[in-house]
Amino acid sequence: MQQAAARFADYLSRNRLRMTRERRVILEQVLAVGKHFDVDDLLVHMRNGGLRASRATLYRTLAHLVDSGMVHKVEMAKGQARYEPMLGRHHHDHLVCLKCGEIIEFESPEVERIQEEVCRRKRFTMTGHTHQIRGYCRRCSSR
Amino acid sequence: MQQAAARFADYLSRNRLRMTRERRVILEQVLAVGKHFDVDDLLVHMRNGGLRASRATLYRTLAHLVDSGMVHKVEMAKGQARYEPMLGRHHHDHLVCLKCGEIIEFESPEVERIQEEVCRRKRFTMTGHTHQIRGYCRRCSSR
DNA sequence: CCCATAATTGAGACTGAGTTTCAGTCTACG
């Protein structure tokens, strides 16, 4: 947390942005909710803790956190975005359960390698990717 | 086209749905615009041809075409959906140029294989997936 | 061939996620 705050502060100052109370609170809460939350989860979590920030500020701050690389944005179908803190975590992709909404992570260096190969072949400069597998998790499948 | 119409008619009757003028026109236009269009492309294309259907009907009919497997829906970031006819075409994924919007297709049986392997390991029943690589196409990269 | 029934349509209201605006507030450099 100390470290995260420092890193965010660093990002902010490098971009002539300011460390405000709202940004401090939001960073702290993002770390507290843990992985795979959406803006409403965060809002509820904050209110439960007696804290608040407007939706607009939440979106604005999340954008900065994403920009700084401290948080990843995961685009789900129909434009519902979820976020996950990436503090020293590895890149990974997701299995998404269509029934219960569970999100399971997976990583595959092999897929990464193939992606790079594909880009090389197509002369494409990759800046990012999304790889999502949809279906039913173990629990939901068996019912 | 004949074939496509027959296939759609078949899908409709199997689902107690009706073959209306609007649906006929939309199917025809979907095939005419070719690959990777969004709803506005389709609407414009139709108006240029002196044809029309309401937005609501367009969305409803596209949903049926997707359901019948004749068209695939490609979810882009921020909930902008694009569609592509799949008449006897192979499954594939996409490279998306962030600058000019070009969409390049790629397929990788190897990735498919890995996906299945991942699902097996996680006891996950896959019903579909999205695999998109974002970046800059050859032309946009070199500028 | 015609009718009744149920599906379909279009216009426009509505939704939900996210963005923008703008006046008042606050941060932090000098």
Added chain:
DNA sequence: CGTAGACTGAAACTCAGTCTCAATTATGGG
């Protein structure tokens, strides 16, 4: 400190897509 310029919240707005409902139309049975 003071102040330029960044930040914030409320509310208006945008955008893609969905829903409602009254009027229209396809279709299967007689």
